[in-house]
Amino acid sequence: MLSTNTLQQFQTPCYIYDTELLARTLQAIRSELKAHDNYHVHYAIKANSNPQILQQIAAAGLGADCVSGGEIRAALAAGFPAKEIAFAGVGKADWEIQLALESGIGMFNVESFEELEVINQFATSMNLRARVSFRINPDVAAHTHSHITTGRAEDKFGIAKEDMLRAIRTAQQMPHIEFTGLHFHIGSQILDMKDFRQLCLCINDLQSNILDTAGIFAPNINVGGGLGIDYEEPNEHPVPDFKAYFDTFKQHLQLRDGQQLHFELGRAVVAQMGSLLTRVLYVKHGHQKQFVIVDAGMTELIRPALYGAVHQICNLSGEARMRAAADPHAEDKTMPVCEYDVVGPICESSDVFAKDIALPETFRGDFLVIRSAGAYGETMASQYNCRALPTAHFINKQP
Ligand SMILES: *Cc1c(COP(=O)(O)O)cnc(C)c1O
Numbered sequence: 570m571l572s573t574n575t576l577q578q579f580q581t582p583c584y585i586y587d588t589e590l591l592a593r594t595l596q597a598i599r600s601e602l603k604a605h606d607n608y609h610v611h612y613a614i615k616a617n618s619n620p621q622i623l624q625q626i627a628a629a630g631l632g633a634d635c636v637s638g639g640e641i642r643a644a645l646a647a648g649f650p651a652k653e654i655a656f657a658g659v660g661k662a663d664w665e666i667q668l669a670l671e672s673g674i675g676m677f678n679v680e681s682f683e684e685l686e687v688i689n690q691f692a693t694s695m696n697l698r699a700r701v702s703f704r705i706n707p708d709v710a711a712h713t714h715s716h717i718t719t720g721r722a723e724d725k726f727g728i729a730k731e732d733m734l735r736a737i738r739t740a741q742q743m744p745h746i747e748f749t750g751l752h753f754h755i756g757s758q759i760l761d762m763k764d765f766r767q768l769c770l771c772i773n774d775l776q777s778n779i780l781d782t783a784g785i786f787a788p789n790i791n792v793g794g795g796l797g798i799d800y801e802e803p804n805e806h807p808v809p810d811f812k813a814y815f816d817t818f819k820q821h822l823q824l825r826d827g828q829q830l831h832f833e834l835g836r837a838v839v840a841q842m843g844s845l846l847t848r849v850l851y852v853k854h855g856h857q858k859q860f861v862i863v864d865a866g867m868t869e870l871i872r873p874a875l876y877g878a879v880h881q882i883c884n885l886s887g888e889a890r891m892r893a894a895a896d897p898h899a900e901d902k903t904m905p906v907c908e909y910d911v912v913g914p915i916c917e918s919s920d921v922f923a924k925d926i927a928l929p930e931t932f933r934g935d936f937l938v939i940r941s942a943g944a945y946g947e948t949m950a951s952q953y954n955c956r957a958l959p960t961a962h963f964i965n966k967q968p
Pocket residue numbers: 613615616634636657754756757758793794795796833834835836837
């Protein structure tokens with residue numbers, strides 16, 4: 570626990586990253602991978618692309634999953650081997666395809682015939698062979714927020730199952746394309762293993778009824794990411810249940826001999842290691858409600874405004890006052906708990922971190938932490954309202 574004195578050194582708002590928890594999380598993944606030598610994990614760079622975090626993840630031996638040329642550059646700079654990079658995305662620009670080819674990435678996850686055509690043109694003119702997997706839309710509806718489900722027929726991602734065979738045949742006829750396998754990604758923040766089981770059953774069906782019948786071997790099956798984390802009780806579950814996750818695939822996915830299985834975990838790797846530290850500017854006493862107005866807003870952490878996401882919020886200064894009051898020698902033992910809306914300073918009504926939450930009585934200058942903010946926090950920060958981007962600090966314990 571960082572003391573409120575230690576916190577004084579930080580300019581708020583800022584991200585605080587716990588490298589010890591990241592190390593423990595990576596260790597948990599590695600020990601699961603030891604049991605499965607044909608499993609590979611690619612970290613989804615978009616969850617958090619802070620260079621120091623990327624270096625720590627690359628050093629642990631994970632590959633990278635990129636969705637832009639900028640992410641490919643960030644991954645290479647952090648030390649991820651090019652061969653371990655997968656490049657996904659519905660709208661790959663020409664320069665991004667060229668960069669990926671020049672760098673010699675492991676595979677493109679191709680999302681349309683139109684994109685395959687363009688990759689083939691560039692590979693031909695560069696006299697290279699592009700390794701291509703097809704992202705297939707499995708039409709599986711994951712039980713998560715509708716903005717972060719990606720595998721339904723109506724979502725913009727991937728190639729329809731009905732078109733899979735034609736896509737593979739087309740690729741096999743292109744001399745500068747090497748068909749490397751199939752890719753799927755059904756959504757994010759998925760906690761119900763039944764959703765992943767459903768994905769496995771869909772892949773089994775595609776393999777038995779389409780690939781086997783056509784005599785096609787897919788060397789790689791990539792099941793994407795999406796494993797969720799516990800936003801409500803981060804202290805109880807700091808490291809996600811990777812065993813249950815990998816075991817679901819072990820149990821339900823029927824791999825062919827020699828087939829490699831790839832995962833693209835983002836949130837599950839980095840969410841719990843990050844907190845957003847913020848200070849209270851004002852406690853505004855309204856007629857219906859009391860507002861804790863903090864110096865962080867949707868510009869630093871957009872998830873609550875964008876998806877209605879829930880993050881645990883703690884008033885570290887208030888908790889320190891409560892501990893002091895619990896001391897047998899303390900004079901004042903009345904430490905009320907109040908209900909507040911915690912809001913940011915941005916000129917948008919959706920700039921709200923939480924409504925009607927209980928906090929120790931809160932005052933101007935108090936330090937609050939918004940927990941589980943390591944994924945899709947710093948990477949989604951913006952400069953709206955001419956604000957500065959948040960800084961990041963590294964510690965080896967949660968604040
Ligand atoms: C976003 C994304 C991921 C990572 O998702 P998480 O929910 O953070 O694990 C993996 N693969 C693809 C293709 C993605 O777009």
